[in-house]
Amino acid sequence: MIKKFIDRESGKITEQKVMNAITIDCVIFGFNEGKLEVLLVEHAEGISKGQWGLPGGWIKEDESIDAAANRLLFELTGIADVYLEQLKAFGDPERFPLGRVITVGYYALIKKDDYDVKAGFTASDAKWYQLDEIPELIYDHREILDYSLNQLKNRVRQAPIGFNLLPEKFTLLQLMQLYQEILNVELDKPNFRRKILKMKLLVDLKEKQKDVSHRAAKLYKFDPAIYEKLTQKGFNFEL
Amino acid sequence: MIKKFIDRESGKITEQKVMNAITIDCVIFGFNEGKLEVLLVEHAEGISKGQWGLPGGWIKEDESIDAAANRLLFELTGIADVYLEQLKAFGDPERFPLGRVITVGYYALIKKDDYDVKAGFTASDAKWYQLDEIPELIYDHREILDYSLNQLKNRVRQAPIGFNLLPEKFTLLQLMQLYQEILNVELDKPNFRRKILKMKLLVDLKEKQKDVSHRAAKLYKFDPAIYEKLTQKGFNFEL
DNA sequence: CAACTTATGGTAAATATGACTACAATACTA
DNA sequence: TAGTATTGTAGTCATATTTACCATAAGTTG
Numbered sequence: 242m243i244k245k246f247i248d249r250e251s252g253k254i255t256e257q258k259v260m261n262a263i264t265i266d267c268v269i270f271g272f273n274e275g276k277l278e279v280l281l282v283e284h285a286e287g288i289s290k291g292q293w294g295l296p297g298g299w300i301k302e303d304e305s306i307d308a309a310a311n312r313l314l315f316e317l318t319g320i321a322d323v324y325l326e327q328l329k330a331f332g333d334p335e336r337f338p339l340g341r342v343i344t345v346g347y348y349a350l351i352k353k354d355d356y357d358v359k360a361g362f363t364a365s366d367a368k369w370y371q372l373d374e375i376p377e378l379i380y381d382h383r384e385i386l387d388y389s390l391n392q393l394k395n396r397v398r399q400a401p402i403g404f405n406l407l408p409e410k411f412t413l414l415q416l417m418q419l420y421q422e423i424l425n426v427e428l429d430k431p432n433f434r435r436k437i438l439k440m441k442l443l444v445d446l447k448e449k450q451k452d453v454s455h456r457a458a459k460l461y462k463f464d465p466a467i468y469e470k471l472t473q474k475g476f477n478f479e480l
Numbered sequence: 481m482i483k484k485f486i487d488r489e490s491g492k493i494t495e496q497k498v499m500n501a502i503t504i505d506c507v508i509f510g511f512n513e514g515k516l517e518v519l520l521v522e523h524a525e526g527i528s529k530g531q532w533g534l535p536g537g538w539i540k541e542d543e544s545i546d547a548a549a550n551r552l553l554f555e556l557t558g559i560a561d562v563y564l565e566q567l568k569a570f571g572d573p574e575r576f577p578l579g580r581v582i583t584v585g586y587y588a589l590i591k592k593d594d595y596d597v598k599a600g601f602t603a604s605d606a607k608w609y610q611l612d613e614i615p616e617l618i619y620d621h622r623e624i625l626d627y628s629l630n631q632l633k634n635r636v637r638q639a640p641i642g643f644n645l646l647p648e649k650f651t652l653l654q655l656m657q658l659y660q661e662i663l664n665v666e667l668d669k670p671n672f673r674r675k676i677l678k679m680k681l682l683v684d685l686k687e688k689q690k691d692v693s694h695r696a697a698k699l700y701k702f703d704p705a706i707y708e709k710l711t712q713k714g715f716n717f718e719l
Numbered sequence: 720c721a722a723c724t725t726a727t728g729g730t731a732a733a734t735a736t737g738a739c740t741a742c743a744a745t746a747c748t749a
Numbered sequence: 750t751a752g753t754a755t756t757g758t759a760g761t762c763a764t765a766t767t768t769a770c771c772a773t774a775a776g777t778t779g
Contacts, residue, residue: 300571302573302580303573305572307571327569330545330568332548334543334544341541343539345568345569345571412756413758414757429736429737431760432736432737432738434758434759436735436736453745454746454747454754454755454756455744455746455747456756456757457744457745459758652726668769668770669725669726669727670726670770673727674728692776693724693725693776694725694726694778695725695776696725696726696775697725697726698727
């Protein structure tokens, strides 16, 4: 695409090729047995055949970026209606070997129980990886992944988004372990439970765990409506 | 740009037009007499002639997004070497009336004293606006501005970026007023000064204000090198 | 010098944090 | 069935941090 540029000072007109291709790449986080995991796909064709990367694809002409991210997420993994937030645009001219392509990074938080996302659910292979087992990734996907991890660490302390990684009903210990894993810290059980409960953000479901080989813990759920009300009263989630 | 899509399940191939134009728009913040200001430009030509908007332009084929943002900032305002950070990509299909254009938003923090940015420094008009006097803006620029304000509020509490809006040498009261304005809160002078000084982040310049009609305050400066050292020791800026 | 403005230091109550102890409930196992 | 292991839940207390003040110092202006 050729575009004319007018120099404001001299009035000179120059022509210059401008950017013309945009994709979306999505970091999908899951939480399983105390470990944070990321869903990666193996490319089945093209120059990156056999290599692992983030699920992604092209944005269509008539859809918003958010819509494209949701569509691609569903097309590639069957995942829908999840927490999905844009990270930023990545646009190093050399990031894609076959030409200039800018990509918009997203990250999703999913309840792994809800989606039985297994290897082989699409034509290309797909697999959950723990953070310390991530293979080499194509293009700048490692950079996008690292950026998303950092973003997750920051956001999770400022907003109640961690719940998106847990089942609908969860125990306080599960919640604490989630934060321990994401923030990479050790927390004190009694102190953590006090801090969370004091926010009055969680709904006590008056239910207990079943089929556990120890004292069953109370189950709670997160209610966005309650959070909404609290924020309107000036409440600020902070961990 | 036409692109082929392969449906992973059915193997069907469909063709679809994909995105093909990207711009950059930049929210430039300044701080003057206790008020946060934004630099807007009046479009001199085209369909939006006479209307106000954020300074911006096209990304070139061979430059990174960050480089494009820096270049445009300089071309449009003469501003260089300032704090400049990407917000995110904005891509509603209807955001630009003449076709599908995605824009990458940036925000810059500048020391107004350093740059004598006045109306008329480019062919199109430009002017600083206080936040409560912003005129109607073209396209989705109001949305980008609102997003940047929110981002600024969040970032300014987590990282020492506020100094970028102040002169090289500043007083603690100036710093406090800056935070009051950005965060929209009232702060206590003695408490604020203690909190900041305890971080040992500021360099006491052993100088005082001059030509003020009251007791002169000590001048301080922010030293990025000190901040660097402190963060390596595990220090986390937080206000 | 008095009145005024801003800088800066001090202090005490309230709140939050962090470390630790104790005990309750359940299930497994010997 | 008694003991052991595991996790859940409650309580305590010292310490650190925050917040809301009061007081005084150092200048400027008339």
